[in-house]
Structures are given as C-alpha cells and as structure tokens.
Amino acid sequence: MCVAQPPEGQAAAAREASAPMTSEQALQQARAEGLTLLVRAESKTGYFNVYKTNKSTHYMAQVSRGSKSVGLGYFATAEEAALCIARSPEGQ
Numbered sequence: 001m002c003v004a005q006p007p008e009g010q011a012a013a014a015r016e017a018s019a020p021m022t023s024e025q026a027l028q029q030a031r032a033e034g035l036t037l038l039v040r041a042e043s044k045t046g047y048f049n050v051y052k053t054n055k056s057t058h059y060m061a062q063v064s065r066g067s068k069s070v071g072l073g074y075f076a077t078a079e080e081a082a083l084c085i086a087r088s089p090e091g092q
Contacts, residue, residue, distance in 0.1 A: 020076030020077070020080065021075075021076070021077065021080045021083075022077065023077045023078070023079040023080075025080075026077060026079035026080040026082070029083060030082075030086060033087070035083065035086040035087065035091075036086060037082040037083060037086055038082065038085065038086065038091060045078040046078060047079070047081065047085070048082070048085065049061060049062050049063055049085055050062075050078050050081040052078075057076065058075065058076070059074065059076070059077065059078045059081040060073070060075075061073055061075065061082070061084045063088055063090040063091070064090070065090070072085065
C-alpha cells in the first residue's frame with residue numbers, strides 16, 4: 001500500500017489500486033511522460049532513493065523534503081518506485 005499523505009502517494013495509491021506495473025511498463029510510461037528515472041550505480045536497486053524492503057517483492061520510494069524523509073509508497077518493481085520519484089517535485 002502507498003503512503004497517501006503526500007500528493008505523489010495519493011496518485012500512486014490510485015494507480016496501485018488497479019494493478020502494479022511491470023518493469024517494462026514503468027520504463028515505457030516514463031518515456032511517454034518524458035521523465036528520466038534517476039540511476040545510482042552504488043544502489044542495490046540501481047535507482048536513486050529506491051530501497052528494497054524486508055518483503056522480497058516490494059520496493060520503497062523515498063525523498064527528502066526539507067529536513068524530513070517522506071515515503072512515497074511501496075511498489076512491485078524498482079522501476080515503478082523510480083517512476084514515482086521522477087514524478088515528484090524532488091525528481092523533476
């Protein structure tokens with residue numbers, strides 16, 4: 001389930017209610033929206049601010065807003081989490 005407090009979480013929650021995206025679908029959607037998924041080589045997931053959770057099938061998107069860390073939601077793929085970050089003000 002997504003964290004619905006920030007606007008990105010609300011939008012992600014609406015999308016998540018339908019069906020999770022595959023990695024390829026998330027990449028295609030990013031291209032369609034003209035977004036760049038932020039890559040970080042030293043990250044285990046390969047994407048900036050995307051973390052693997054204790055559950056082996058979930059990835060968490062997280063950004064910093066001011067001095068606070070804000071979770072944007074949990075996703076089925078690292079690419080879907082990176083897409084959520086790319087849609088956020090911090091990812092722009």
